[in-house]
Amino acid sequence: GAVVSQHPSRVICKSGTSVKIECRSLDFQATTMFWYRQFPKKSLMLMATSNEGSKATYEQGVEKDKFLINHASLTLSTLTVTSAHPEDSSFYICSARLRYEQYFGPGTRLTVT
């Protein structure tokens, strides 16, 4: 099956710093990737849709300037959490679309101290 990797799997950073999370489709090209956020014991919340070569489409309530998304190639999308604060601590999951299916990365657990 299609494989999506995510790096790093865990990151701890200090308040005010920026963190970059990478999402890669390893064995297929994905023109569309998605970024989700998941709070403990909650469902996945779509943050943004990332299309290769164009600006990301953000969901209502998601700050574009805080969560910077770059989809520079057909196999890589990055999410940068800028000026992170403790309330940004969460589990971030990306997915890559292949035809009508989405394949998920293993997730990144971000802790902001």
Place this chain on the structure above:
Amino acid sequence: AQKITQTQPGMFVQEKEAVTLDCTYDTSDPSYGLFWYKQPSSGEMIFLIYQGSYDQQNATEGRYSLNFQKARKSANLVISASQLGDSAMYFCAMAYSGAGSYQLTFGKGTKLSVIP
């Protein structure tokens, strides 16, 4: 707007028994897809099964089958011969082509616990 409803926050099943996880959906889009994902404690989302809105037959994948009742807008997941490794969160999700990108809308999930 698309909506997915999972009414069972938690379910218990005896090992080797079958279990049904409920999912209902709401959409006005005639073309959509329904998915089930498993999320173990590690956090990874594992794709289980897919059903297209125009598929005539219910989808099956090994021990997983999807009971698709279009008129009732339900897409229940049936797991046969439950195993201890099936203990996890299960999410029902729907994708629709209306947005052009096949975004997924997730339900709140059902936590399945398999009892030895």
